[in-house]
Every structure is written in structure tokens, then in C-alpha cells.
Amino acid sequence: xxxxxxxxxxxxxxxxxxxxxxxxxxxxxxxxxxxxxxxxxxxxxxxxxxxxxxxxxxxxxxxxxxxxxxxxxxxxxxxxxxxxxxxxxxxxxxxxxxxxxxxxxxxxxxxxxxxxxxxxxxxxxxxxxxxxxxxxxxxxxxxxxxxxxxxxxxxxxxxxxxxxxxxxxxxxxxxxxxxxxxxxxxxxxxxxxxxxxxxxxxxxxxxxxxxxxxxxxxxxxxxxxxxxxxxxxxxxxxxxxxxxxxxxxxxxxxxxxxxxxxxxxxxxx
Amino acid sequence: xxxxxxxxxxxxxxxxxxxxxxxxxxxxxxxxxxxxxxxxxxxxxxxxxxxxxxxxxxxxxxxxxxxxxxxxxxxxxxxxxxxxxxxxxxxxxxxxxxxxxxxxxxxxxxxxxxxxxxxxxxxxxxxxxxxxxxxxxxxxxxxxxxxxxxxxxxxxxxxxxxxxxxxxxxxxxxxxxxxxxxxxxxxxxxxxxxxxxxxxxxxxxxxxxxxxxxxxxxxxxxxxxxxxxxxxxxxxxxxxxxxxxxxxxxxxxxxxxxxxxxxxxxx
Numbered sequence: 001x002x003x004x005x006x007x008x009x010x011x012x013x014x015x016x017x018x019x020x021x022x023x024x025x026x027x028x029x030x031x032x033x034x035x036x037x038x039x040x041x042x043x044x045x046x047x048x049x050x051x052x053x054x055x056x057x058x059x060x061x062x063x064x065x066x067x068x069x070x071x072x073x074x075x076x077x078x079x080x081x082x083x084x085x086x087x088x089x090x091x092x093x094x095x096x097x098x099x100x101x102x103x104x105x106x107x108x109x110x111x112x113x114x115x116x117x118x119x120x121x122x123x124x125x126x127x128x129x130x131x132x133x134x135x136x137x138x139x140x141x142x143x144x145x146x147x148x149x150x151x152x153x154x155x156x157x158x159x160x161x162x163x164x165x166x167x168x169x170x171x172x173x174x175x176x177x178x179x180x181x182x183x184x185x186x187x188x189x190x191x192x193x194x195x196x197x198x199x200x201x202x203x204x205x206x207x208x209x210x211x212x213x214x215x216x217x218x219x220x221x222x223x224x225x226x227x228x229x230x231x232x233x234x235x236x237x238x239x240x241x242x243x244x245x246x247x248x249x250x251x252x253x254x255x256x257x258x259x260x261x262x263x264x265x266x267x268x269x
Numbered sequence: 270x271x272x273x274x275x276x277x278x279x280x281x282x283x284x285x286x287x288x289x290x291x292x293x294x295x296x297x298x299x300x301x302x303x304x305x306x307x308x309x310x311x312x313x314x315x316x317x318x319x320x321x322x323x324x325x326x327x328x329x330x331x332x333x334x335x336x337x338x339x340x341x342x343x344x345x346x347x348x349x350x351x352x353x354x355x356x357x358x359x360x361x362x363x364x365x366x367x368x369x370x371x372x373x374x375x376x377x378x379x380x381x382x383x384x385x386x387x388x389x390x391x392x393x394x395x396x397x398x399x400x401x402x403x404x405x406x407x408x409x410x411x412x413x414x415x416x417x418x419x420x421x422x423x424x425x426x427x428x429x430x431x432x433x434x435x436x437x438x439x440x441x442x443x444x445x446x447x448x449x450x451x452x453x454x455x456x457x458x459x460x461x462x463x464x465x466x467x468x469x470x471x472x473x474x475x476x477x478x479x480x481x482x483x484x485x486x487x488x489x490x491x492x493x494x495x496x497x498x499x500x501x502x503x504x505x506x507x508x509x510x511x512x513x514x515x516x517x518x519x520x521x522x523x524x525x526x527x528x529x530x531x532x533x534x535x536x
Contacts (some may be wrong), residue, residue: 077485078410085408092405095397109411 003196005030005162006051010060012044020046022218023060030161033188033195035205037240038215044198047215048164051196052086053077065161082110084162085155089170091147093139099126099150100135106157125153137212145176149183156187161196163187169201181208185201186255201239206230214240216248300414304422304492307415318427325386325421325488326428330435332385333378337436340377341443342370358454362463365444370476371532372465374437376524379483382429383516386444387491390421391512394495396507403496418492425491429484430477437476447475461499477533482523487516 002264006028013021036044049055051146053069062069064080072080079215081166093102102151107113113121126132129149139147165184169177185208188195196256199205206212206226214222214229214237222229222237229237239247255261311317349365394417397403403413441463448454467473491512498508 052405054404078412081408081410088401088405088406090400094402094406095400096393106409106411109409109416205490 091151321424341440345444345447358457362459395498425488
């Protein structure tokens with residue numbers, strides 16, 4: 001399938017003895033916004049790290065634009081990473097650089113563009129996220145939502161093919177949340193990129209994505225378009241989408257019987 | 270014979286610790302080599318180093334100059350106190366200069382440098398790691414060792430000898446203030462005896478060699494501890510403490526080794 005930017009097949013990954021991902025298969029088309037959802041610790045972020053080549057799979061492979069990521073040498077990997085970006089949970093802006101220098105960072109590192117052109121490009125990227133007026137500020141002076149928008153401007157600096165978002169909605173107020181969500185959708189459409197969002201914000205992401213994968217216990221528990229997901233009667237999806245306390249994902253951490261822990265099995269003395 | 274479980278566990282934990290520390294030493298050496306190998310970027314784009322020189326060098330100036338002045342003044346006072354017992358108070362200039370150039374200048378300024386600039390370097394790199402800035406850089410296909418670690422390393426290595434030189438210079442002036450201006454030792458003999466006694470190669474160059482070695486040791490420890498810090502608040506604070514403790518011990522240990530090679534009781 002030439003249309004898909006990312007192909008993942010039979011992907012297994014473990015931290016030491018602990019398996020994190022077990023046999024993941026995925027296809028992600030160009031120009032799409034794809035959400036990967038799942039509870040905390042379900043291996044979503046690990047999946048992004050595997051796509052970015054930060055860790056190596058135990059078995060199986062991730063192909064980005066036709067290249068198997070873990071087989072690339074370090075310089076080939078670095079060349080591939082220029083075509084992808086990652087937006088970290090809290091933005092990960094360089095705190096010793098201004099907003100302007102943060103967005104200009106990759107242009108200065110990877111291109112020989114003259115400073116006047118870098119200036120124009122940076123202001124255009126900042127305009128796209130509505131923060132052109134903030135280009136002189138330092139990251140410490142930004143609110144959480146603004147920092148994430150600057151990080152978004154930085155991640156589109158070199159017009160990548162793929163942007164991965166690690167929990168882009170965490171800790172944002174409702175307005176910033178909608179702003180970021182809409183920005184992701186708009187930038188994906190106008191720049192023709194592919195976006196992968198790792199999130200557990202169900203309602204916000206269902207509004208903007210084309211396709212959803214649910215990961216639970218290291219396997220894909222369900223997948224489908226937002227409409228299919230909303231209508232789904234599969235117990236896990238239902239519990240997750242509606243945020244129910246109990247279901248296939250249990251409220252209680254596995255434990256010995258309650259009475260035994262309270263030493264009540266002998267009856268009351 | 271079967272050893273009791275507790276003894277076996279004890280031996281095992283000692284073994285684990287030994288293996289861990291050797292492993293860490295190897296890891297640190299490898300990191301140090303990588304820093305050297307990847308220094309090309311920071312030496313080509315020297316503005317990166319100059320920026321760090323400001324933070325490590327210029328911002329350490331006040332503490333270095335103030336301490337140098339006080340150490341020199343104390344040396345003048347104590348030197349005069351002791352030397353006058355033998356009627357040799359005019360040699361106080363010699364004593365101040367030699368103590369500063371050979372020992373106190375390099376050692377005290379390196380200790381101050383470790384606690385002022387080294388700890389800041391560790392905390393900064395550690396926090397960059399904790400807030401995923403280093404991971405973000407990796408994902409942007411920029412090597413953090415080349416872009417973040419190497420410029421800081423070279424800035425430290427360059428600024429350490431300069432700071433130590435300033436420390437010694439202002440220390441000598443402090444000694445002059447106390448001995449000549451305050452106590453009234455003869456100014457002519459203060460300076461001329463100093464000029465006669467201080468040998469450029471034997472005293473000044475050896476002092477410079479010491480500061481270079483200390484500079485490399487302190488900054489290598491500082492950048493390694495920062496890069497290796499666990500990405501949590503606790504991890505960064507622990508790494509900062511380790512930087513100060515380890516580099517202080519390294520300075521004092523290296524000082525003994527270097528001194529025993531340089532001044533074999535003949536000077």
C-alpha cells in the first residue's frame with residue numbers, strides 16, 4: 001500500500017522481562033490524524049518511541065515511508081528524523097532559548113538558510129499558531145497552552161511528513177484544549193502531514209481524528225473511525241469512551257481476598 | 270559447607286556494588302570520550318562555547334575574586350605572624366605568592382568552581398533531561414552531546430585556568446594590602462623577594478598545569494552527572510550533590526598526585 005506512511009507489523013517490545021507491546025499491527029495513511037488511546041502505562045508512548053527509533057523492538061518492525069526504522073544506522077536515522085517531529089507532553093521547549101530561537105533551532109542546526117529568511121519562516125510558523133506577538137518571550141513566561149503552541153510551531157519548522165503528539169491535551173484548560181485540537185487538525189490538512197496523537201482525552205480527540213486505535217495490555221483492543229468507536233458495544237471501548245469506573249479494566253489493583261488481608265477469616269473473636 | 274543465607278546475601282551486595290561502580294566508571298569514561306569526539310560542532314561554531322563561557326566563567330568571577338582577596342589577606346596576616354618569629358617578615362611576599370601559585374590558587378578556585386559552576390551545569394543538564402528537552406533534541410536529529418554537553422565542557426575547561434589566574438593575582442594583592450599597607454612590611458622587599466623566589470616554569474607553569482587538570486576533571490564530572498541524572502526532582506538534586514562531592518574529592522586527590530610529581534621536596 002503506497003498510501004500508508006507508517007506500517008507496523010508483528011511489533012513486540014519488552015522492558016527487560018516485562019512485555020509492553022505484544023504483536024501490534026497498524027497502518028497509518030498519509031494526511032490522516034490518528035489517535036492511539038489506552039490507559040496509563042498501556043504502552044502508547046513506547047509505541048511513539050519505537051516509531052521515532054528511540055528504542056528497538058524485540059521483534060517485528062516499524063516502517064516509516066518504506067524504511068524499517070530499527071535497521072537504520074545512526075546517521076540514516078537522524079536523516080529520517082528530519083522528516084518527523086515529536087511534540088512532547090509539556091512541550092519540552094529549550095528553556096535557555098527564547099520562543100523565536102526555539103522555533104528557529106532546527107533551521108539553524110540543519111539548514112544553511114540566511115538569518116533574514118529564518119526570521120521570516122519563524123514568524124510564519126508562529127503566526128500559524130497565533131503567537132507571532134510572543135516571539136521575544138522566554139519559555140518561562142508562557143502559560144501551559146502557549147508553551148504547547150510554541151512547541152507545535154517548532155515541530156512544524158522543517159515541514160515534516162509526520163508529527164507525533166505525546167499527550168498534547170494534558171493539563172490544559174477547555175479553551176486551550178480546543179485551540180490545540182483544532183490546530184492539529186488544521187495544520188495536518190494544510191501541510192499535508194500525518195499526525196499521530198497519543199492521548200487519553202477521548203472526547204476532544206474523537207472530534208478531530210480520522211481513525212482510533214485502542215491499546216490495552218500491550219495489544220490492540222479495538223480500532224475504528226470515531227463514529228464506529230462511539231457506537232461500539234465492545235466492553236473495553238465502552239468503558240473507556242464513557243469513562244466508567246469498572247469494566248474490563250478493574251478499579252482494584254490485584255490483591256488477596258479483602259477478608260484475608262484484614263485477618264477476618266477466623267471470624268470475630 | 271553451606272554458608273548462611275544472610276552472609277551470602279551480604280557478599281552478593283558487596284559484589285553488586287563493586288560491579289556497579291566499575292560499570293559506572295566505564296560508562297563515564299565512554300561518555301567523556303564521546304564528548305571529545307563530538308566536540309567538532311562546538312569548536313566550529315565557537316559562539317556556542319562563548320555563550321557558556323559567560324555562564325561558567327564570567328558569572329563565577331565575583332565569588333572567585335572575593336575569595337581570592339580574602340585568602341590572600343589571611344595568608345599575609347598568618348605569614349607575617351609566623352615569619353616575624355624568625356625575623357624574616359620581609360619574606361611574606363614570597364610566601365603568599367608561592368602558596369597561591371602552587372596550591373591555594375588552583376585548589377581553592379577549583380573547589381569554588383565546582384560548587385558554583387559545576388553544580389549549575391549538572392542541574393541545568395539534569396533538568397533539561399527531566400523536562401524531555403534532551404529527548405526532544407534527539408528527535409530533531411540533533412545530538413545532545415554535541416550541542417549541549419560539549420560546549421559546556423569546553424567552556425569549563427577554558428575558564429578554569431583563567432579564573433585560577435585571577436584568583437592568584439588578586440590573592441597576591443590581598444597579601445600586599447595586609448602585609449604592606451596594613452602592617453607596614455617594606456614594600457620594596459615584599460615585591461623584590463617575591464620576584465626572586467618565584468620561578469616561571471617551576472611555580473607558574475606547574476600551577477597552570479594543575480588548573481587545567483582540575484578544569485577537565487570538574488567539568489567532565491559535572492556534565493556526566495547531569496546527563497546521567499535520573500529524570501526526577503530527586504534525581505537532579507542527587508546528581509548536583511554528587512558533582513560537588515565527587516569533584517571536590519577528585520581535586521584534592523589529583524592535587525596530591527600532581528604535587529608529588531611536580532615538587533619532590535627539592536624546591
